[in-house]
Amino acid sequence: MTEEAFLEAYDPAAFARPALTVDLVLMGLREGRPAVLLIERKEHPHAGRWALPGSFVGLDETLDGAAGRVLREKAGFSPVEAARTRLEQLYTFGAVDRDPRMRIVTVAYLALMPEAAFMKALESDARLSAAILVVPWDGTTGGIVEAFSLGDRDRATPLSFAFDHAEILAVAILRLRGKLDYSDVAFALLPEVFTLRQLQDVHQAILGTSLNKPAFRRRMLDRGWLAPTGSREGGTSFRPAELYRFQEMP
Amino acid sequence: MTEEAFLEAYDPAAFARPALTVDLVLMGLREGRPAVLLIERKEHPHAGRWALPGSFVGLDETLDGAAGRVLREKAGFSPVEAARTRLEQLYTFGAVDRDPRMRIVTVAYLALMPEAAFMKALESDARLSAAILVVPWDGTTGGIVEAFSLGDRDRATPLSFAFDHAEILAVAILRLRGKLDYSDVAFALLPEVFTLRQLQDVHQAILGTSLNKPAFRRRMLDRGWLAPTGSREGGTSFRPAELYRFQEMP
DNA sequence: AGAATAGTGTCTTTCAGACACTATCAT
DNA sequence: ATGATAGTGTCTGAAAGACACTATTCT
Numbered sequence: 001m002t003e004e005a006f007l008e009a010y011d012p013a014a015f016a017r018p019a020l021t022v023d024l025v026l027m028g029l030r031e032g033r034p035a036v037l038l039i040e041r042k043e044h045p046h047a048g049r050w051a052l053p054g055s056f057v058g059l060d061e062t063l064d065g066a067a068g069r070v071l072r073e074k075a076g077f078s079p080v081e082a083a084r085t086r087l088e089q090l091y092t093f094g095a096v097d098r099d100p101r102m103r104i105v106t107v108a109y110l111a112l113m114p115e116a117a118f119m120k121a122l123e124s125d126a127r128l129s130a131a132i133l134v135v136p137w138d139g140t141t142g143g144i145v146e147a148f149s150l151g152d153r154d155r156a157t158p159l160s161f162a163f164d165h166a167e168i169l170a171v172a173i174l175r176l177r178g179k180l181d182y183s184d185v186a187f188a189l190l191p192e193v194f195t196l197r198q199l200q201d202v203h204q205a206i207l208g209t210s211l212n213k214p215a216f217r218r219r220m221l222d223r224g225w226l227a228p229t230g231s232r233e234g235g236t237s238f239r240p241a242e243l244y245r246f247q248e249m250p
Numbered sequence: 251m252t253e254e255a256f257l258e259a260y261d262p263a264a265f266a267r268p269a270l271t272v273d274l275v276l277m278g279l280r281e282g283r284p285a286v287l288l289i290e291r292k293e294h295p296h297a298g299r300w301a302l303p304g305s306f307v308g309l310d311e312t313l314d315g316a317a318g319r320v321l322r323e324k325a326g327f328s329p330v331e332a333a334r335t336r337l338e339q340l341y342t343f344g345a346v347d348r349d350p351r352m353r354i355v356t357v358a359y360l361a362l363m364p365e366a367a368f369m370k371a372l373e374s375d376a377r378l379s380a381a382i383l384v385v386p387w388d389g390t391t392g393g394i395v396e397a398f399s400l401g402d403r404d405r406a407t408p409l410s411f412a413f414d415h416a417e418i419l420a421v422a423i424l425r426l427r428g429k430l431d432y433s434d435v436a437f438a439l440l441p442e443v444f445t446l447r448q449l450q451d452v453h454q455a456i457l458g459t460s461l462n463k464p465a466f467r468r469r470m471l472d473r474g475w476l477a478p479t480g481s482r483e484g485g486t487s488f489r490p491a492e493l494y495r496f497q498e499m500p
Numbered sequence: 501a502g503a504a505t506a507g508t509g510t511c512t513t514t515c516a517g518a519c520a521c522t523a524t525c526a527t
Numbered sequence: 528a529t530g531a532t533a534g535t536g537t538c539t540g541a542a543a544g545a546c547a548c549t550a551t552t553c554t
Contacts, residue, residue: 059267105307468542486505491507
């Protein structure tokens, strides 16, 4: 916009333009590590490789709207579940040759959900598979993200990604790490009520490091985001932990 | 991409698609505050309002490439200057009605430059004007950005923005604040060599707060990003300060 | 000498890391 | 009682804020 020569282009079809899609990093936690939902491509190009679920952006929907639609159409979320999922724009990828068929620019989104919703989405659509992400801790640089099928216990054969989706995943993990301790992203990966131990596990899974227990508890409780529910977890064979609920800053 | 029904769309013109642009927040510092370069719109819509420089994204250029082209074509940067300017993707705005003429999605970029380059760009193109940004310090929320013409010393009449460009500016300021103390963004607003006082002024201008001098110096020097040049600033009527140069982390 | 800022020494407070300790629950 | 984890008290060290002080340059 703000183009002087714009008026000449008033006919929307006058100029060739890139196609626009959204691609979603559907992220949850499995086995104490970040995990994503992927689709195995059946057609060319990149047949047999793993891709993020996505869709074209319609003329009459916002980017967030298109991302929400993918959540419902491709991950089997009900409108209520989709509204409860934390959806955040990540970055826009526009390399000229990122798709060999034609010029496609994609707006990547990060969708965070608790483990239960992650598993439900996985089961809702046979095309979806879950992959565990293994991210080397190399400080702040992009780093290479490796993904392994949930069944691949030995982490023997890493999955290969379609298009630039490995890059998108690397950006997703980095963003998550960066926002972890000043925002409330971690709570989007937890159920409604949770223990402090679970919260610490989430942080550790995202950071890929272990954290000091007393310091972590102090920091979390001092922040004022946690409201004790008064009840305790059940089903343990040891002392059950207090359950907390996330509540906005006052 | 990753659309099953994709093959049906193999004809690039088959589906109506949003137009795609880049818009640039050309940012420098003036009078100890953040300032941006804006273009006053002459045509409808939003004639008389102030807009960010931007352009459509060509089929054969990347997003970063299109942003660099705007830098050269609209801000009069030479290729060398453009390459030296720090250009960073900010966020992608896709509200359906953000442009009344047609559906346009825009990828916003933040371009940071030292004061000299900022003034040179301002003078290179008569259509460009500089505006001082006044951002209320309301913690982390979006907040309203007000802009005033460089000549408007009393800050009497705020400029009104075209399209959603006020929102884009708010995101830009917030991003800058967020990255200020873990990244090297501040150095992009300073000349090659600079004093610690100038560095502190940049931080204060972006944050909108004043900072503790000894603590600031300690933090900056301990980070290891500053290399003393051995020479001192000139032209002062008092003790001249040591000049430093930014150098990457080892 | 005086003015003005550069640059530092040090005290205090705050907070993270570490470790050990106590508390509580199921079996 | 035992085992296992929840949860806390406290020491230590690192780093920020505050304040006052010294240092250096120009006029």
